[in-house]
Amino acid sequence: MEVPILKQGQYLIASIQSALTDADLSQLREALIAQVGRYRARGVIVDVTALDVMDSFAVRTLRDVTHMARLRGSETVIVGIQPEVAFAMVQLGLTLKGVATALDLEEGLAFLDQRGRDRVERGN
Amino acid sequence: MATELRTRGATVPDSRRLVIATDKDVVSARQIGRELAAEFGFSPGDQTVIAAAISEIARNILMYARRGEVSFQLVNDGTRAGITVTAQDEGPGIPDVARALLDGYSTSGGLGLGLPGARRLMDEFDIVTGVGRGTTVTMSKLKRPQR
Numbered sequence A: 001m002e003v004p005i006l007k008q009g010q011y012l013i014a015s016i017q018s019a020l021t022d023a024d025l026s027q028l029r030e031a032l033i034a035q036v037g038r039y040r041a042r043g044v045i046v047d048v049t050a051l052d053v054m055d056s057f058a059v060r061t062l063r064d065v066t067h068m069a070r071l072r073g074s075e076t077v078i079v080g081i082q083p084e085v086a087f088a089m090v091q092l093g094l095t096l097k098g099v100a101t102a103l104d105l106e107e108g109l110a111f112l113d114q115r116g117r118d119r120v121e122r123g124n
Numbered sequence B: 001m002a003t004e005l006r007t008r009g010a011t012v013p014d015s016r017r018l019v020i021a022t023d024k025d026v027v028s029a030r031q032i033g034r035e036l037a038a039e040f041g042f043s044p045g046d047q048t049v050i051a052a053a054i055s056e057i058a059r060n061i062l063m064y065a066r067r068g069e070v071s072f073q074l075v076n077d078g079t080r081a082g083i084t085v086t087a088q089d090e091g092p093g094i095p096d097v098a099r100a101l102l103d104g105y106s107t108s109g110g111l112g113l114g115l116p117g118a119r120r121l122m123d124e125f126d127i128v129t130g131v132g133r134g135t136t137v138t139m140s141k142l143k144r145p146q147r
Helices: A022-038 A056-071 A083-092 A105-122 B002-007 B023-039 B044-065 B114-121
Strands: A005-008 A011-015 A043-047 A075-079 A100-102 B017-020 B068-076 B081-089 B124-129 B135-142
Touching: A005 A022, A011 A022, A011 A105, A022 A043, A022 A056, A022 B023, A043 A056, A043 A105, A056 A075, A056 B044, A075 A105, A083 B044, A083 B114, A100 A105, B017 B023, B017 B044, B023 B044, B023 B068, B023 B081, B044 B068, B044 B081, B044 B114, B044 B135, B114 B124, B114 B135
Parallel strands: A011 A043, A043 A075, A075 A100
Antiparallel strands: A005 A011, B017 B068, B068 B081, B081 B135, B124 B135
16 A cells, blocks of 8 residues: 655655555655655655554654655654554654654644754754 | 354454465454454553554564464453464574563564564563474463453
């Protein structure tokens, strides 16, 4: 199941619609990294609200997306981790360290906007 | 009713036995586990915990043995009630189980959190393995007594 990626201004929004296989997750990673370059995106939002489980593979893939996108000049934020999913992640020992998260899409957009303003102020 | 039979501790029907041979099967296994847990009255939080543990051990089958089986059993014998998940493969086996249960130890390049994580998520966890003997993980989540 392919994850639709929408372009909104300078951002890419990947909205996961259902449970994903490992292959689907890897495909999403490749697509996002390619599109960051193609659309010169400054930010990436991955909405995981509909994801049934965040296991070690999903976490590793999203962490890789974040680090790869950062190397390409784009900030990533993961939004929509459900409370019970967060609980299971903590029990599993999955912390998403070094990865920005926000409550929902709205907060994720606000986070990226703020990042953009910070970047302008710093002059880079 | 099949549900009543299962809650009396009978073995679940064959449909609750799933061959794991592709990454789609990993998703199916955790979805079946979640559905069973929901039917059995586990909270949404526990359903997710059970599904996450199943995802980890089913993926381990795929990564290390390429093929295996996950089966589900609902237990209710008067003293304890819960779901037992058994993951069985005839793969290479685990040479050093103690290390495999340590956080961050992986021979596959993964995060090394699959087995120790699944053990933390579940209430009971047992591995029978040996080099050349395959691996069987049996893990259970028990229902807390109703208040």
